[in-house]
Amino acid sequence: MSEIVQPAPVSVPLGAARAFSFNWRKAVPLLLAAPLLIYMLVLYALPVVAMLLRSLNDPTWTLAHYAALLEDVVFIKTFWITFNTSITVTIGCLILGYPVAMGLVRAKSMAPFILLIILLPFWTSVLVRSYAWMVLLGRHGLVNEALIAIGMIDRPIRILNTPLATQIAMIHILLPYMILPIANALRQIDPSLVRAASGLGATPFMTFRQVILPLSMSGVAAGTLLVFVLALGFYITPAMVGGPRDITLSMLIAQQVDHLNWAYAATLSAVLLATALAILAAARKLPGVGNAFRMSVR
Amino acid sequence: MILARALPVFVVGLILFFLAFPIVVVTVVSFSDATYLTFPPPAFGLRWYEAYFSNPDWLKPTWVSLWVAAAVVVLATFLGTLAALGIARLPKGLKIAATGLILSPLIVPGIVVAIGIYYAYSRYGLVGTPIAMVLAHTCLAVPFVVTSVTASLSGIDPRLEQAALSLGATPGATFWQVTLPLIRPGVLVGALFAFITSFDELIVALFISGTGAVTLPRRMWDDLRFQIDPTIAAVSTLTIVLTVALMGVAHLLRKRSPA
Numbered sequence: 001m002s003e004i005v006q007p008a009p010v011s012v013p014l015g016a017a018r019a020f021s022f023n024w025r026k027a028v029p030l031l032l033a034a035p036l037l038i039y040m041l042v043l044y045a046l047p048v049v050a051m052l053l054r055s056l057n058d059p060t061w062t063l064a065h066y067a068a069l070l071e072d073v074v075f076i077k078t079f080w081i082t083f084n085t086s087i088t089v090t091i092g093c094l095i096l097g098y099p100v101a102m103g104l105v106r107a108k109s110m111a112p113f114i115l116l117i118i119l120l121p122f123w124t125s126v127l128v129r130s131y132a133w134m135v136l137l138g139r140h141g142l143v144n145e146a147l148i149a150i151g152m153i154d155r156p157i158r159i160l161n162t163p164l165a166t167q168i169a170m171i172h173i174l175l176p177y178m179i180l181p182i183a184n185a186l187r188q189i190d191p192s193l194v195r196a197a198s199g200l201g202a203t204p205f206m207t208f209r210q211v212i213l214p215l216s217m218s219g220v221a222a223g224t225l226l227v228f229v230l231a232l233g234f235y236i237t238p239a240m241v242g243g244p245r246d247i248t249l250s251m252l253i254a255q256q257v258d259h260l261n262w263a264y265a266a267t268l269s270a271v272l273l274a275t276a277l278a279i280l281a282a283a284r285k286l287p288g289v290g291n292a293f294r295m296s297v298r
Numbered sequence: 299m300i301l302a303r304a305l306p307v308f309v310v311g312l313i314l315f316f317l318a319f320p321i322v323v324v325t326v327v328s329f330s331d332a333t334y335l336t337f338p339p340p341a342f343g344l345r346w347y348e349a350y351f352s353n354p355d356w357l358k359p360t361w362v363s364l365w366v367a368a369a370v371v372v373l374a375t376f377l378g379t380l381a382a383l384g385i386a387r388l389p390k391g392l393k394i395a396a397t398g399l400i401l402s403p404l405i406v407p408g409i410v411v412a413i414g415i416y417y418a419y420s421r422y423g424l425v426g427t428p429i430a431m432v433l434a435h436t437c438l439a440v441p442f443v444v445t446s447v448t449a450s451l452s453g454i455d456p457r458l459e460q461a462a463l464s465l466g467a468t469p470g471a472t473f474w475q476v477t478l479p480l481i482r483p484g485v486l487v488g489a490l491f492a493f494i495t496s497f498d499e500l501i502v503a504l505f506i507s508g509t510g511a512v513t514l515p516r517r518m519w520d521d522l523r524f525q526i527d528p529t530i531a532a533v534s535t536l537t538i539v540l541t542v543a544l545m546g547v548a549h550l551l552r553k554r555s556p557a
Contacts, residue, residue, distance in 0.1 A: 028469075029383075029384040029385070030392070032381060032383050032385075033384030034384075035377055036377040036381035036400065039437075040399055041399070044434075046418070047415050047419070048406070048410060048414030050417060051414040051417040052410075052414070099309050100310055103306070103314075120318060121317050121320070123542050123546075124321055124537075125515065126500070127500050129320060129321070131531075135323060135324065135337070135531070141337075142323065142337050145337075172317065172320065204302075232407065233407025235407075235408060236500055240522065250407060250409040253410075253413060254413070262417070272409075276406075
């Protein structure tokens with residue numbers, strides 16, 4: 001008897017599961033994502049959009065705030081400083097980052113140790129790292145003492161609160177963002193290509209110039225863009241170690257909010273955001289860049 | 299020939315020194331026994347750790363930061379994991395839009411996010427409350443949870459879930475007994491990232507922590523405007539140890555998980 005009845009209880013949940021899996025495909029994904037999407041819209045996206053709208057509707061709908069920027073000396077100077085700092089920092093990261101990426105990929109037993117040294121500062125907050133540079137670059141800081149000790153200068157020079165301090169600290173903070181994508185690209189190079197080049201009589205330099213460098217360009221492009229876009233928005237580091245007159249766009253925005261000058265702050269924010277997005281949009285077409293952005297960004 | 303081999307090693311060593319040295323200096327200075335900031339310290343001691351642990355002006359912001367970060371972990375991990383599960387099954391257009399919204403805090407400059415949040419939250423009297431800090435930090439932490447969970451979801455064989463469902467498991471049982479155990483490392487990594495994102499966050503805190511929800515980074519920032527006494531080195535060292543330990547765990551989890 002029992003042998004005959006047995007299939008029945010099984011077929012009921014099977015049918016139910018099938019009926020349910022139809023709904024599952026349609027509505028459940030959206031229902032699962034909805035809480036977070038609503039949360040992000042209400043508590044993040046709409047606030048940012050509402051703030052940005054102040055650049056267009058204060059006091060009535062107008063483009064006057066944007067038009068005014070074109071003749072705004074403070075804005076032009078700040079934009080130039082921000083852009084210039086970002087370019088300098090990006091070049092610095094590229095020059096320092098490429099050799100380390102090569103070292104990381106080539107090293108065998110030392111590789112975990114090198115990775116640790118790269119990740120240790122990467123995992124430390126921007127505030128703490130900026131503070132470290134305040135300690136190092138101050139009038140009686142280690143860098144000044146060392147320069148005096150080796151006889152390059154006779155009395156302390158001003159490094160802290162200069163553009164140079166901002167550049168050094170920002171290069172230090174952003175360097176891992178350059179190293180990791182380049183190392184990724186280098187790792188994907190087929191070692192037999194390098195062997196073939198040297199087997200065919202290429203010097204190590206020629207192999208680098210004609211094989212390794214071109215094949216690592218996707219990583220270089222990704223790292224360069226990542227560093228540049230992140231550098232554009234820097235606020236804490238330039239405010240802490242930079243010069244009092246070398247104001248970046250982010251610092252100007254914060255200053256305007258303190259003065260409750262929302263229309264101006266919103267206009268500057270829109271320009272900063274548009275610049276970052278424009279660069280990213282242009283870069284998305286480059287190969288390998290998408291991968292780099294998926295890596296953790298802080 | 300020896301030079302050609304030694305030079306790259308030397309250059310890379312120098313750059314690695316540049317990367318590690320500032321962190322080492324802060325750690326060493328924190329154990330200084332001097333009453334002022336100097337390196338190398340004339341003698342070692344725990345003076346600055348005592349200064350930190352005996353001062354309520356430091357301990358209170360520490361607790362605020364820890365509580366805010368803990369609440370962010372719960373909220374961001376819950377919302378982010380649910381959303382990652384949903385997003386994986388959304389049709390393509392919706393998927394791109396949803397991912398774009400959720401990941402955008404990684405790209406939008408920090409100051410723009412901070413003043414946008416300040417602009418809106420101040421209208422509802424939220425500025426200066428720990429709740430505002432939790433709500434805002436969750437927005438910044440969620441991208442890490444979603445990317446991490448999505449990565450482990452993409453490593454799952456969909457036939458495992460189909461098998462469970464066709465064998466009569468309810469969707470709920472399938473989730474708890476099949477999907478969740480498989481994505482657990484991804485969820486944990488996301489939770490760790492969420493904690494650190496909140497614990498280290500400064501720019502939003504500068505605008506919305508007010509006087510009622512001063513966090514540890516905000517307290518450090520306020521202090522640094524007047525002095526750079528070694529107490530901050532002690533606080534920095536403690537936060538370095540905490541974040542490096544958590545990130546180290548996350549790194550190992552990610553390396554071990556198949557995804």
